[in-house]
Amino acid sequence: MQITKGFKYRIYPNVEQAKALDHQCFIYNQAFNICLNLWKKDYEANKDLPKEQKKYLKAVEYDRLVKLALKQRELPFKSVTTQQARVNFLQAIKRALSKEILAERKRAIQKASTPKQKAKALNIGFPNFKNSKLAKQSFNWNNQGYQILESNNKHFKIFKLMNMPLKMRYHRDLPKEYKLNQITISKSNDKYYISLSITYKQEVKQLDKQNLDSNKCVGIDLNINDIALSNGELIKTLSKKINAKKYDTTFKRLQRKQSRRILKAKECKSKLGSNFKKTQKQLNKIYERSSNIKRDSYHKITTKLTKEFDLIVVEALKNKNMTKRAKLKNVKAKSGLNKWILNTSFYQFTQMLEYKQKHNGKFFVKVNPQYTSKACNVCGNIKDNLTLQDRVYTCEECQTTIHRDINASLNILERGLKSFGLGISLLDYKTSALQLQV
Numbered sequence: 001m002q003i004t005k006g007f008k009y010r011i012y013p014n015v016e017q018a019k020a021l022d023h024q025c026f027i028y029n030q031a032f033n034i035c036l037n038l039w040k041k042d043y044e045a046n047k048d049l050p051k052e053q054k055k056y057l058k059a060v061e062y063d064r065l066v067k068l069a070l071k072q073r074e075l076p077f078k079s080v081t082t083q084q085a086r087v088n089f090l091q092a093i094k095r096a097l098s099k100e101i102l103a104e105r106k107r108a109i110q111k112a113s114t115p116k117q118k119a120k121a122l123n124i125g126f127p128n129f130k131n132s133k134l135a136k137q138s139f140n141w142n143n144q145g146y147q148i149l150e151s152n153n154k155h156f157k158i159f160k161l162m163n164m165p166l167k168m169r170y171h172r173d174l175p176k177e178y179k180l181n182q183i184t185i186s187k188s189n190d191k192y193y194i195s196l197s198i199t200y201k202q203e204v205k206q207l208d209k210q211n212l213d214s215n216k217c218v219g220i221d222l223n224i225n226d227i228a229l230s231n232g233e234l235i236k237t238l239s240k241k242i243n244a245k246k247y248d249t250t251f252k253r254l255q256r257k258q259s260r261r262i263l264k265a266k267e268c269k270s271k272l273g274s275n276f277k278k279t280q281k282q283l284n285k286i287y288e289r290s291s292n293i294k295r296d297s298y299h300k301i302t303t304k305l306t307k308e309f310d311l312i313v314v315e316a317l318k319n320k321n322m323t324k325r326a327k328l329k330n331v332k333a334k335s336g337l338n339k340w341i342l343n344t345s346f347y348q349f350t351q352m353l354e355y356k357q358k359h360n361g362k363f364f365v366k367v368n369p370q371y372t373s374k375a376c377n378v379c380g381n382i383k384d385n386l387t388l389q390d391r392v393y394t395c396e397e398c399q400t401t402i403h404r405d406i407n408a409s410l411n412i413l414e415r416g417l418k419s420f421g422l423g424i425s426l427l428d429y430k431t432s433a434l435q436l437q438v
């Protein structure tokens with residue numbers, strides 16, 4: 001099987017190298033912004049013309065004009081960086097003009113009632129100007145002109161790019177043979193990284209769909225802070241207990257500090273000083289640390305699930321439904337970072353599950369989420385009066401009594417097996433799940 005995957009390594013540039021990398025990030029942003037300006041002009045000029053008279057700039061013309069603009073500003077640049085910016089920019093535009101995004105924009109425009117909402121709706125999907133002052137910066141490089149060399153420390157290698165030997169922490173091996181697609185150099189809160197997007201062949205023993213072991217099939221009901229499995233297990237989505245409140249309190253305190261400073265700067269018409277920047281860095285660090293805790297936790301849980309199960313079924317949840325779901329599940333009104341840490345990022349979680357299943361030759365299925373909570377997993381009766389507070393599902397038709405989320409996960413599994421065209425008997429699960437104390 002061909003696998004495309006990103007390998008990310010931390011690099012430790014010296015002062016001079018860091019300066020050069022920062023400059024390329026800046027050039028990347030500038031090139032991207034120049035493209036955006038060119039496109040906007042193009043778009044305005046073509047807007048009212050009949051279709052056959054519309055004329056758009058070609059990729060080479062974008063490249064030429066970007067280089068010209070940078071030269072006029074006497075900015076030294078690498079053409080690989082500006083070209084990659086143009087490639088990414090045109091891809092972003094292509095996405096913004098796709099049927100899907102077009103439909104989304106149309107819906108939002110119809111919904112908008114104020115001019116401000118309308119302006120926002122008109123912009124949905126279109127790229128924004130890149131800001132070189134943000135804590136996160138990056139630039140792309142193509143698949144050429146790099147070298148990976150040994151260093152005298154076994155934990156490190158030398159990544160040579162733009163004639164710079166960059167010290168790279170080599171924490172995981174690259175596959176023996178691979179094709180490099182693209183290099184991304186990124187900076188996040190003063191730490192530098194190199195990501196290699198590579199394609200490689202991996203021997204994956206694909207499981208046989210028809211011979212799945214019913215004990216190794218599972219339906220998962222994702223909730224705000226736990227997941228319910230159809231075998232009756234409930235798993236917390238944060239594997240270790242973390243003091244989210246502590247993060248939150250510090251975060252809020254620093255945020256208040258910042259807003260006071262912004263207010264003051266506005267009043268005195270002065271610029272924000274170095275203290276503002278310092279605090280902003282602290283804020284970013286807290287956010288980054290809690291992101292890492294979440295991601296590590298998800299990795300642990302999803303790896304365990306993939307080891308244990310050959311078929312995993314989840315609900316196909318769209319972003320919009322998730323916020324609604326958070327409300328529906330009546331989570332205590334927490335706000336800010338605290339809420340963000342404790343609440344499961346469904347998208348991230350299911351993405352991980354999906355690729356881990358795939359890379360192990362196993363199966364992953366998403367099913368329609370309608371009525372998974374309200375339907376009885378034994379007789380199929382729909383319980384319309386199931387309220388959000390009900391933690392136990394009791395069916396009036398067949399008297400089944402079961403934990404509500406486990407009932408949902410059984411429905412999810414059944415739907416998954418059906419869509420998969422499999423007739424595995426669910427009887428075994430149901431009896432064991434039903435015996436659980438509710």
Ligand SMILES: [Zn+2]
Nearest residue numbers: 376379395398
């Ligand atoms: Zn029933």
